[in-house]
Amino acid sequence: MRHGVYVREVPTSVLPPATASASLPVVFGTAPVNLSKRDKAPVNEPILCYSYSEAVEALGYSDDWKSYTLCEFMYSHFQLFQQGPIVFINVLDPTEHKIDVAESEIPLAKGVAKINQSGVLVTSLVVKLAVAGQPLEKGKDYAAAFDEDGNVIINRISGGAIPDSQTSLTVSFTKLEPSKVIAKDIIGGVDVTTGQLTGLELVQQVFPRFRLLPGLLLAPGWSQDPVVGAVMKAKSTNINGHFRCMALLDIPTDTIKKYTDAPAWKEQNNYTAETQAVCYPKLKLGDHIFHQSTQLAGVICQVDQKNEGVPYESPSNKSYQANSAVLDDGTEVLLGLDQANYLNGQGIVSPLNFTGGWKCWGNRTAAYPAVTDPVKSFIPVRRMFDWIGNSLILTFWQKVDDPANKRLVQTVIDSVNIWLNGLQAAGYILGGRVEFVKSENPVTDLMNGTLRFHVFVTPASPAEEIQFLLEYDPSYLGGLFA
Incomplete structure (x- = not known):
């Protein structure tokens, strides 16, 4: 028997949205x-970093960006654009991508010696x-540490086996x-024995690890490889079997030296998604040369941050951190508005120095001009659809699995x-609106537990062309007699 007043909760009839990370x-x-300051070098492991110092501590840093491509993005995104976080995935494995350096003599002065080579383990x-001597004992005879440039400094320890009069040391390492890192390492795969993921396959681990959705996929220095580009395209359309994002890629500037050759390369290598x-081409600021995709990511993140994370605004006509556009060898590329618009018309984003300094110039995805559907051809509209869907x-x-009632x-x-x-x-x-349409939900599907909701939504297209019509109006001549 029940006697009295009782309370029973029912599920809330309206759910607050769980918005996805867009950038x-x-x-x-x-x-x-x-x-790296970590006990174990992070290899084929997603590393989430919110600051430059955090990234340097986890992965190390070098100005040799051609050898260490993640450092370019680390510097650009954190230092120039002041954006974060970033998920880094390093594929350089010290157990595989290494060489042995034979014994050599280095000078020792005032108890200090320096190995002028980077990458020393x-x-x-x-x-x-x-x-012919016996190896000295680290921590007893000498101490070894890295300087700011990544070179190893060896310091003599007083009371150890290195005499004061010693003027050289023999080292090997x-x-x-x-x-030795090749495109295959970036592409990665799945180890059939252990099931371990490597390379681009690791994008599947980002959301389960960090509860953050990938918004942009990049591989500066590697994305100009057509096979890498193809795999990046595949991953961007199917993350964890459900989610989508955008891949930012580069056209090579070592082989494609004329801007008029870029569209043909893009089509021939299937960069058309x-x-x-x-x-x-590339960008240059001071002595640093950047892949344009690196700085495009910085611009996109800046614009999204300004808009509370909603990716509705185009990155086009927003400032790059550059003072010239260049090829791989540093040769300057001067693109006027007509040349930049030609590249835009072929679905290529370019830098433009027209008014207000160097800016990103281009609203179109790689699918343009073959595809003109605004959802597929405009970068902000494509990103909005991905963000809304995610x-x-x-x-x-x-x-x-709730009751379909x-x-x-x-x-x-x-x-x-x-x-x-x-x-x-x-x-x-x-x-925008959502509808539950009877014709789209046949009885057999409803019986089988499948419900379809039709979402209608219209993001704004970028104002790519603004026209003013100028006309001479003779009626104003009457003002001469007023």
């Missing part, structure tokens, strides 16, 4: 992991007084060899419509 860069490449260092943004998945995952249908309709109305009120979309 989290996931960057693949090589890093000087011999400088300190654990492999062998120090002797002479070629193993060092990283970044040139709606989820790809393709860049040409957000819907995250929001309503909690409703999977009227309450569930109404909850989805009300929740989505309220969210879309909010986006419209904020100016992020022109309008």
Whole structure:
């Protein structure tokens, strides 16, 4: 028997949205992991970093960007654009990509010696007084540490086996060899024995590890390889079997030296997907040369941050951190507005110095001009559709396996419509709605537990062309007689 007053909770009829991260860069490449402060060098492991110091501590840093490609992105994104976080995935493995350096003599002055080579694996260092001598003991006879440039400094320890009068030491060691990293390492795969993921396959681990969705896929220094580009395209359209993002790629500037040759290279190598943004040429700031995709990611993240993370605004006509456009060898490329518009018309993002300094110039995905559907051809519209779709998945995952009844249908309709109305009120979309259409939900599908909701949404296209019509009006001549 029940006697009294009781309370029973019912599920909330409207769900707040779980919005997806739109611009989290996931960057693949090589890093000087011999400088890592971690106990174990991070190899084929997603590393989430919110600051430059955090990234340097985890992965090391070197100004040799051609050898260590992740350092370019680290410097650009954190230092120049002041953006974060970033997920880094280093594929340079000290156990594989290495070479042994034979014994050689280095000078010792005032108890200090220096190995003028980068990439030294300190654990492999062998120090002797002479070629035929016995190895000295680290921590007792000498101390070894890296300087700011990544070179190893050997310091004599007083009371050890190195005499005050010693003027040289014999050293041998193993060092990283970044040139042994090939495109296959970036592409990666799945170990059939252990099931371990490597390379681009690791994009599948980002969300399970960090609860953050990849927004941009990059591999500066590698994305100009057509096979790498193809795999990046495949990964961007199917992350964890549900999510989508954009891949930022570069056209090579060592072989493609004329801007007029870039569109043909793009077509021949199948850089034509709606989820790809393709860049040409490179950028230069001071002594540093950047892949344009690196700085495009910085611009995209800056624009998204300004808009509360909603990717509705184009990165085009926003400032790069550069003072020239260059080829791989540093040769300057001067693109006027006509030349930059030609590249834009072929679905290529270019830099332009027209008014207000160097800017990103181009709204179109790589699918343009073959595809003119605004969802597939405009970068901000494509990103908005990805962001809305990803957000819907995250929001309503909690409703999977609930009873497929009227309450569930109404909850989805009300929740989505309220969210879309909010986006419209904020100016992020022109309008949107969701409907549960009878013709799209046959009885057999409903019996089988499949429900389809039709979402109509219209993000604003970028104002790519603004025209003013000028006309001479003779009626104003009457003002001469007023």
